[in-house]
Amino acid sequence: MPTSATKRPGIGGRTLGLIISTTLLFAVLSLLSQSFLSSYTMFVISRQMAFYVLIALSQAFCLVVGQMSLAVGAIGSLTTIVLGLGLETWNLPAGAAVVLALGVGVLAGLLNGLLITRLKIDSFIVTLSMMFIYMGLRSGISGGSPYKVPESFRAVGQGSLLGIPYVFLLVAVLLGLVGFMFRSTVFGRRLLATGGNAAAARLSGIETGRMVVWAHVLSGAFAALAAVLWASKLGSAAPETGDDWLIVSFAVAIIGGTGLNGGVISGLGIFMGSAIFMLIKHGLVEVKANPYYANSFLGLLILLAIVIDRVRQIYSDKQKGT
Amino acid sequence: MKKSIAVGVVVGLAAAVIVVNVTRKKTSVEPIAWYGMMPHPYKTEVRSGVERFEQETGVRVLKVVGQQWTQDNENVNVEALSTKGHKAFSIYPGDPAGANALFAQLRGRGQIVVSYGAEPDLPTPVAFTVATDIKAAAMTAAERLIEMMGGRGRILNVLELVTDINTKKRDDGIREVVARYPGVSIIQTISDMTQVSEATVKIQSALAARMDEIDGIITTGYNPTIAAASVLTEWHRDPKRKQIRFIGIDTGETVLQAIRDGSIDATIAQNPPGHGYISCLLLQRLLDGWTPARDYQFIDAGIVVVTRDNVDSYAAEVRKITDGIAADLNAKYLRPPQ
Structure with a gap:
């Protein structure tokens, strides 16, 4: 039941623009560097992209219902601590520690969602407060020291199937499911409707408050999954996990076409957004960009990618007008 | 009526605060305060050196850990500690330039400071830095x-x-x-x-x-x-x-x-436990009336190269460096009390 303000996802013009930008970046880097197409480069790029996708999804699920979460990184951090406690301190089997950690992420998201909807407080304020609470908990519990994880726990984060990282395969499947959910399920369309036009959605009988809670629960789940996989990749449950996720979560989600005002999301767009973000970061190292100006270059290139996409969109709208 | 109740409550609370403060026994504060920027593996190791100092000397040290690795946060927390009457401080300079203002402020209040972990910009109001070169x-x-x-x-x-x-x-x-x-x-x-x-x-x-x-x-x-x-x-x-x-x-x-x-x-x-241990030892000596041998001294807390050969025993080598510096402290860096 999409409202007039919502858009059904798919390979729309915007996503197509992102695919073109990604292809262009890929081609330029292939020409610039002989080692770019090596299996190792593809491995590290695709695996890092997978993490960016998860972090972006954690933010995108809030954005799509017209909310935001400043606590995505803090939830990831808290999840990491619980995972570390489970594995090192309580000696739980890996599966149980992962379930416990993911549960904490889901609970943290649920708490955010309930506070926002029941007390009718803006998501910015709630998630800002919760961010500090979760970060305080992680520092207080861990004392800042990382936890050891067993060798076997690293299999998913560091392993691959035919050279493709397990993490990437897992995220590709998840992204497919997310796309399917928004495209073909009532639940997904209700989320879109809630973000597209909350008043219209309410009039259509959608419990928008419940949708907001669900969005935060899923956001917490994705943040927790990213944290668990990161610990598996790093081979250690480090408390600082998530400290740099906030910017990444917004950047990748927005580059990927997620609407800041809600109601718009594209799984493929987020995938392409993560590819652009990662390729630019990798490209700056490839071309030996001056490290003291690296962040400026990164910002400029992201801006350029968005401007190119915007120009294409304006041109496309004009074409339709004529 | 409501107004009188409100006034009564305020007056009652004010009286209670005055009575509690007048009758409260003065509790002695720890002579030395150690400040860690925020929970972090480095600070945990420094703290272990401070705890060793306490065990060996019997001198109590207040150990406070902040919330953020920023000079602003450090200033707020240390200024609050400064009002509690601690005589000496072991502090990590969050910002090498900005920390000097805080150190000068403490010194102005008659409190002694030793910088640990990093060297503040020179010239500095502190007499000692204990850190890795x-x-x-x-x-x-x-x-x-x-x-x-x-x-x-x-x-x-x-x-x-x-x-x-x-x-x-x-x-x-x-x-x-x-x-x-x-x-x-x-x-x-x-x-x-x-x-x-x-x-x-x-x-x-x-x-x-x-x-x-x-x-x-x-x-x-x-x-x-x-x-x-x-x-x-x-x-x-x-x-x-x-x-x-x-x-x-x-x-x-x-x-x-x-x-x-x-x-x-x-x-x-590096030698984080030494950063904590030696900085507190210096503060204790200064409180006992020893004076710095020079206006400013950098004490290199030393390093050990860890390889497969000593990966499980390097901590003892690090400790040996600390003990060596501690043994030379009076002769090398201080003048005896007059």
Whole structure:
């Protein structure tokens, strides 16, 4: 039941623009560097992209219902601590520690969602407060020291199937499911409707408050999954996990076409957004960009990618007008 | 009516506060306060040195850990501590320039300060800094790496925070050493990594981009060292890949494990417990009436190169350095009370 303000996802013009930008970046880097197409480069790029996708999804699920979460990184951090406690301190089997950690992420998201909807407080304020609470908990519990994880726990984060990282395969499947959910399920369309036009959605009988809670629960789940996989990749449950996720979560989600005002999301767009973000970061190292100006270059290139996409969109709208 | 109740409540509370404060017994505060910026593995190790000082001397130290690694946060917390009557402070300078203002403020109140962990900008109001000589440590690391590389090859130089003045000193030290070896060059310098995740992405990208050219990697910060240990452990798991020599700084468990299993070669262990122990010992001496031998003195807390040979015993070597400095403290750095 999409409202007039919502858009059904798919390979729309915007996503197509992102695919073109990604292809262009890929081609330029292939020409610039002989080692770019090596299996190792593809491995590290695709695996890092997978993490960016998860972090972006954690933010995108809030954005799509017209909310935001400043606590995505803090939830990831808290999840990491619980995972570390489970594995090192309580000696739980890996599966149980992962379930416990993911549960904490889901609970943290649920708490955010309930506070926002029941007390009718803006998501910015709630998630800002919760961010500090979760970060305080992680520092207080861990004392800042990382936890050891067993060798076997690293299999998913560091392993691959035919050279493709397990993490990437897992995220590709998840992204497919997310796309399917928004495209073909009532639940997904209700989320879109809630973000597209909350008043219209309410009039259509959608419990928008419940949708907001669900969005935060899923956001917490994705943040927790990213944290668990990161610990598996790093081979250690480090408390600082998530400290740099906030910017990444917004950047990748927005580059990927997620609407800041809600109601718009594209799984493929987020995938392409993560590819652009990662390729630019990798490209700056490839071309030996001056490290003291690296962040400026990164910002400029992201801006350029968005401007190119915007120009294409304006041109496309004009074409339709004529 | 409501107004009278409100006034009554306020007057009652004010009276209670006055009575409690007048009748309260004066509790003595710890003579020394140690301030850690925020929960962090480095601070945990420094704190262990402070605790050792307490056990050995019986002098109580208030140990306070802040919430953020910023000078602002440190100022707020230390200023609050300053009003409680502690006579001496062991403080990490969050910002080498900004910390001097805080140190001057404490000194103005008659409180003694020793800086630990990093050197504030000079001139400084403090008489002592107890820290690693970071340029010397970076030079030692570079020498060891080049030795492991057989005196020739190309190095990936991984720095941590570009905004940290110490990063420049480390970079200068590495370049000075590399300049001594005609067969050695720095193929690329990467930096600006405040998190392990950021460091991992950058190191992996550099390795992917120049895998055939890099012979050795040097990292001179905590985050890149943890990241490089993890990246190289994964890299060396494939026996077909070339051996890349590595030396880092700091001793997270990921790093030590990678040394044990041969995935990386070495790391530089600093002496955080010594930073805590010696700074408190100095403060105690100064409170006892000893005076500094000179206006300002930097005490190098020392380093140990950790390899597979001493990965499980290096802590004893670090402790020996601390004990040596402590034994020489009076003769080398102080004048006896008049």
